[in-house]
Amino acid sequence: MPEFDLDSFKKTWQQQPVQEKYDNTEILQMLNKKSRNYVKYIFWISVVELLFFSGIGLFYIIKGDESNSFLRLLERLGAQKTPEIIANFDTIYFAIKLLSLLVTAYFVFKFYQNYHKIKIEENLKGFITRIIKFKKTVNAFILISIAILLVFIMTFTAFIFYALNSQNIEPKSSDLMIVIAIIIVSTILCVLLIWLYYKLVYGIIIRKLDKNLKQLKDIDSHKI
């Protein structure tokens, strides 16, 4: 090799054949890749949630502990554990559990649909529309989960009064106050915990999606 001189090498360097690796479609796919991953994470988190809560639900339905502890609470307030009360409670409990699992399953399906629809060849315009739609689905999931919890608590509160009423029992006002206070405090705590959970788990991913969305919006407002 002759004596090396970097300056005389410039031309060779600049003319080096660089094989074009990607076409326009592939370049646009790269922009979608990260957001697609975020949507995928949300889908998998929701699947884990469904499996987890289904598992817990089935476990308690088989074991029957949850209904026992609720019936024990009724007994403390002076109600009798009649077969009618147990049967009614079991029906309501099963219905709400089923509703909750069905709703989660529905959202898992929606998340899967969202993930599936974000196809590699889809253009950015369609992709943004999907992100916006996907965010709405996530928000709906969060709000409906909280709503189900509230329905759950309100139904059982109503059931307490129904059980006491049907047996003509007037609990001591101090006992009743304690139960009501526990219900209110636990409701607030549960809603807060659920809110916090979703904001942390889903919030982080949604924020990243938001960032992508904002960049896309910026493109429209800036001129090169």
Add this chain to the structure above:
Amino acid sequence: MQINYISSLGSKEKEFAQLIKDNQGLIIKVSRLYTNSLEDEEDLFQEIVLQLWRSYGSFKGNSKISTWMYRVALNTAITLFRKKSKSPLTNELDINLKDFVEDDDEKQQQISLLYTVIKTLPNIERAIVMMYLDDLPYKDIAENLGITEVNARVKMNRLKKTLKEKMEKYA
């Protein structure tokens, strides 16, 4: 409002894709210089494209497209691969001769050898050499790396000597 920006995206995205397609040689070169495997090279290419897309909206055309692309590409490469690895090729003993021995064409062999040798340099120096080889003015080199023009010149002069020694050693 949303419909407005969505409907106007088509042309911007196409424009951007075309820009990347036309200038992908630059990104490929940066990716090749800062990685040691084909897989990492492709990852870096994609990361650079993403970063370019992110800053595309705020690029106002005050500098040349190539200068802007260099700045974003090199910053991405340096930041990303500083985190990711300690860059095994900075160790001269690790120079992989396969890179250039397999090339038939003499010029291609020289280029491959030059890549290998540049990869032995620290990250910033790699960037300086690359921009110099691509004929960017010292002003732009300095601006892209956040150093003074004089500093860029001094560094480049030293690098020319270093590269000469290394090239002659490995040729």
